[in-house]
Amino acid sequence: MPKVPLLAAFAIVLTLNVPSAYADEPAPVAVTVNARAALANVPETGLGTNHAIWDSNLGTNQTADLLKDAGMKLLRYPGGSYSDIYHWADHTAPGGYVAPNTDFDTFMSGVRRTGAQAMVTANYGTGTAEEAAAWVRQANITKKYGVKYWEIGNENYGNGRYGSAWEADDHADKSPAEYARHVVAYADAMKAVDPTIKIGAVLTTPANWPDAITAEGDNGSWNKVILSAAGPKIDFVIVHWYPGALDRTGHVPDMIQLTREQIAKYAGPGSDRIGISMTEFNTGSSSNGTNTQPGALAAADAYATLLANGVFSVDWWNVHNGIGAVSEVEGHTDYGDFGLLSSGACNSDGSVCEPALNTPFAPYYALQMVGKFARPGDRFIRAATDQPKVTAHAARRPNGDLAVLLINTSSDTSYPVKLGYSGFTPATSTPTVLTHTNGATTITTSSTGTATTQTLAPLSLTTLLLHPASVTPRPGTPGQPxxxxxxxxxxxxxxxxxxxxxxxxxxxxxxxxxxxxxxxxxxxxxxxxxxxxxxxxxxxxxxxxxxxxxxxxxxxxxxxxxxTGTPATSSCSVRLTNQTDWASGYVGAIDITNNGAPVNGWTLSFTWPRTWQSLGSGWSGVWTQEGSNVKVVNEAGNGSLATGATATIGYVGNYSGPNVLPSVFTLNGAVCTVQ
CATH class of the missing domain: 2.60.40.10 (Immunoglobulins)
Incomplete structure (x- = not known):
């Protein structure tokens, strides 16, 4: 080996022992965007929010202009539970406060200035079908406002039927059957005035109280009864979601799929015409940041996911809401305010005041970013990452351009990302990049990075706007499979x-x-x-x-x-029934029938479909769970199953998200027919 000069050797030693500046840099996040995997179209009414008649700033030009700048396409009125005490003709809400300058005409003036559509909630709790029909006449015949979407009541399952009462309901009968009967009457009366309107009925949201609960005297859960009786008369269903945490977006595909399955099962022929609207949504997580950046990132993720799964409108609660529990979140004051815009209010002792009236909170910019990312007429496509802290969404423009929304939820890590594309080749030109970071009061526009490499700041929203490398004439798109x-x-x-x-x-x-x-x-x-x-x-x-x-x-x-189903014939068959449900758990009964040769000793196995499901307890067998796999071995007294014999076992299943029931069971290794 040649000799190394002393100084040079010393320099080498220093170089080898100095920690690398890059040692703690995170590995690049792999982002996959697949233009061959299409999801829902971006609807005209996708981006929405709620107005309330107790908000005196409901109809101001400043409010309307801010909502227009945010890209709002639907505004809901007269505001949550107030809908079931509000009488439009004299603009009163007995038992509640009605602010000045919040009447229907003022609301519609703001809707038009915003460039949005209206959704109106007719009073079910203390109103009548005739009152609702007269409102339709005033709105669409006399005033020619062209209000298309009309809900029948607000959260009418909250009328005490399931043990909790916050929604006004003067009907002696509080059952879902009574509500469904009135939905039919309202729909008939309102459509007699204007046949072009769309009527919506209130449903419970899967895995949210009181979903799946059957009250005494009812022929099934709220959703089953409503859809079975009123399905032929309605055009859309209404769900609300306040997840109470910032990491629940993974629940959305099952939430919407289960709702669709209920519609298909109970609403009768032609039920595929029935849309789904989430007319109230908020992260509902004041401890983690309702109106600061963590809540904003969760809001953008939820809106994009809900719309990509075919919900035709997601409506934030609320435009103005008011100060709540004050805390410090990620370096900024969180006012516990569920509004998009500041109410300018102070807490009860005056020690903390919100910023000036109509100052946008972080979720405002998040929804504004969603509106810039996915525009009406675009098509959502699949996107994913290999880093849980980074979420990706993508949308294709009608002209072939692509938009990619990247959400970095890490508080302290800037993630480099490498983007790969299927079915799309980006142009080599620098993309347009839209960014919103923690504490920012605007969305910035720049030309940075490339279509395949970007760096995401902590707690940030980033949208890439990309052109294709070339525009090639394509065949037409196949129709709905x-x-x-x-x-x-x-x-x-x-x-x-x-x-x-x-x-x-x-x-x-x-x-x-x-x-x-x-x-x-x-x-x-x-x-x-x-x-x-x-x-x-x-x-x-x-x-x-x-x-x-x-x-x-x-x-x-x-x-x-x-x-897919299970085998039409098998050596075994299984029937699973949900015997009673309390919206976070249920009692399941499993009937196991032996269709083959006599069995002396059996093992039944199944897998929980989702990570948020687990076994609470079981009986009539020895139950064990390992990971998501459940195994039941016979007890000493029920291990023999003659041909045609049935054994019944039971369990308590826990869940904290949409409850997709197990659908595949094996008995001694054979896949059973599920009845």
């Missing part, structure tokens, strides 16, 4: 043909969404394909893509979601 003949392992998918582009259509491809990755299940030159090798009891979301004779792909169709 449908599934038929769904079994445990196969399904037949059909779709309306795509219009040809500049070249004839050569074939269609059916792609399954697996997170942000797509898996091609098959292809055909026709408009029907039977896909095989599916897994029993599994939810599938598919898109259909057309490819022309030159190899160019179309945009993906709207998504199709279906769930």
């Amino acid at each position: 449908k599934a038929a003949n769904v079994t445990d392992q196969s399904a037949t998918i059909t779709w309306p043909a795509a219009a040809p582009g500049s070249r004839p259509t050569a074939k269609y491809e059916v792609h399954r969404q697996n997170g942000a990755i797509t898996e091609q299940l098959g292809e055909t030159s026709g408009t029907s394909l039977t896909v095989h090798n599916l897994k029993p009891g599994t939810r599938y979301t598919l898109n259909v893509i057309a490819r022309d004779t030159g190899g160019t792909q179309s945009y993906p169709s709207s998504p199709l979601t279906f769930t």
Whole structure:
């Protein structure tokens, strides 16, 4: 080895022993954006908020202009539970406070200045169908306001039927059947005045009290009774969600899917016309930051996820709400205010006051960012990351441009990200980058980084606006797919043909969404394909893509979601019934029938579909849970099952999110038929 001069050797030693400035830098976050995996279209009414008649600033020009700047497309009136005591004709709310300058005409003036649509809640609690019909006449015939969306009541399940009463309800009968009967009467009376309006009925939100609870004397839960009786008369359903935490967005796909399944099961033929609107939403987490940046990031994530899952409007509670519990969150004062804009109020002893009236809180900028990211007419597409602290959403513009929303929820880490794209090639030009950071009072616009590399500041929202590398004429988009003949392992998918582009259509491809990755299940030159090798009891979301004779792909169709069943025949069958439910747990009964040869000793196994589900206790068997897998071994007295014999076992299941019931059971290793 050659000799190294002393000074040089000393320098080398120093270099080797000095800690690297990059030693603690996080690894780049991998972001996957898949333009072949389409979700819902961005609706015209997606971005919404609530007005309340106790807010004297409801109709001011300053308020309307701020909401317009935020991109608000729907405004709801007259405000939560006040809806069930409010009488529009004389602008009174007995038992509540009505602020000056909050009447219906003032509200509609603000709606028009904002450039939004209105949603009006008709008084069910203390009103009548005739009063609601007269309101429709005043709004749409006399005033020609063209109000399209009309709710029947607010949170009417909160009338004491389930043990808690906050919603006014003068009806002697507080049952869901009585509410459903009136929904039918209201719909008939209101549509007799204006047949073009849309009528909404109140539902409970999956896994939120009192969802799934059956009150004494009722023929099922609130949702079952309402949809069964009023389904043919309504055009949309109403859910509210105050998750009370900032990490609940993962509940959304199941929440909306379970609501759709209830609509399909109970609302009768043609129920696919019924939309879902979340007319009240707030993070509801004053301890973690209601109106500071953590709450804002959660709000943006929730809005994007809800809209991507097909909710046609998400309405923030509220425009102005008022000061609550004051705390310090991420270096800024959180006023515990559920409003988008400051009310300018002080707490009870005057020691803390909010900023000046109409000062935007952080969630205002979050919703403004969502409006810039996903515009009406865009199509949500799948996006995902490999870092829990970083969330990604994506939307495709009609002209082929792409927008990617990145949310960094870390308090102290700037994450470098590397973006990869499927079905889209970004231009090499520097993208337009929109950013909102902790404590900022505006969304900044810059040209930084590239389409594939960015750095996300802590507690930030970042939107990339991207052009495609080239614009190639594409085939038309296939129509909405449908599934038929769904079994445990196969399904037949059909779709309306795509219009040809500049070249004839050569074939269609059916792609399954697996997170942000797509898996091609098959292809055909026709408009029907039977896909095989599916897994029993599994939810599938598919898109259909057309490819022309030159190899160019179309945009993906709207998504199709279906769930496979279990074998039509098996050596065993299982029936699971939810016997009683209290919206955070339930008693399940499982009937196990042996359809094969006599069994002496059995083991039943299943897996909880979601991480927020667990076993509380079990009986008539030895129950164990390992991870999400549950195993039940027979007790000494019930291990013998003759051919045709049935054993019944039971358990308490706990859940803290939408309760997707287990759907696949094995008995001694054989997959059972689920009845």
